[in-house]
Amino acid sequence: MHVSGWATAGLVLAALAAGMVDAVAGGSGVIAVPALLAAGLPPHLALGTNKAQGVFGTCASTVRYARAGLLDAARARITFPLGLAGSLAGAALVLLVPGATLRPVVLVLLVVVALALAARPSAGTMMRAVGSAPAVREPIGARAPRAAAGAVALVLGAYDGFFGPGAGTFLILAFAFLFHLPLQRASADAKPVNFASNLAALALFSARGAVLWKIALPMAAAQFAGGWIGAHLAVRGGDRLVRIVVLVVVLALVAKLAADLRS
DSSP states (O other), X not given: OOOOHHHHXXXXXXXXXXXXXXXXXXXXXXXXXXXXXXXXXXXXXXXXXXXXXXXXXXXXXXXXXXXXTOXXXXXXXXXXXXXXXXXXXXXXXXXXXXXXXXXXXXXXXXXXXXXXXXXXXXXXXXXXXXXXXXXOOOOGGGSSOHHHHHHHHHHHHHHHHHTOTTHHHHHHHHHHHHHTOOHHHHHHHHHHXXXXXXXXXXXXXXXXXXXXXXXXXXXXXXXXXXXXXXXXXXXXXXXXXXXXXXXXXXHHHHHHHHHHHHX
């Protein structure tokens, strides 16, 4: 399939933006998939190519968060393989249940989490609420039962393999609300699961010949750069930046799914 040089350049810019947004709040597909469809790719090629380039963005953001000390390595050793297994299982379910049946459910869930996120106290507010005395820093791995984190990875990995929209954002919100993590750390802990589910989906799409590699590779380079930059911004910007970007992404997902329901 032929894609013009100008279209390829536009896709590279879209991948850079998608990588930056995804590293902070998830939701890269809201940018990358419409861009691929607008360039003329059929839906199956657009989805496969999106996963191929998305793997590099989630890899870069995972590494950047780990280098900043925000990633819980012990938790990731559990969530990564379970996210991989969940994504493979979810992809197998696509043959049994049409993804369109999930759109109304996901739409309602996104509205609920947007309201909950807007009402959630910031990390600074919660710290002030417990007093001004310096607290002993709790090991990250002790903040939540690893079995619960594994269950989140398995379930949302399966959702990503089965349907996908908002999976990265749901992961961040799940870690934040269930395990009482600041959004910055929740975003870091979500990235290994994102990486695993993208890797599983890439393996399936690639095996079916549904990846346009001549487009995926330049987009992958841009996604890698965007993922690194986005994670760096989240590390520097802290909880407030992540909250703002997550809310924007959630609203964009709500708008997209609502438009899909009307079409």
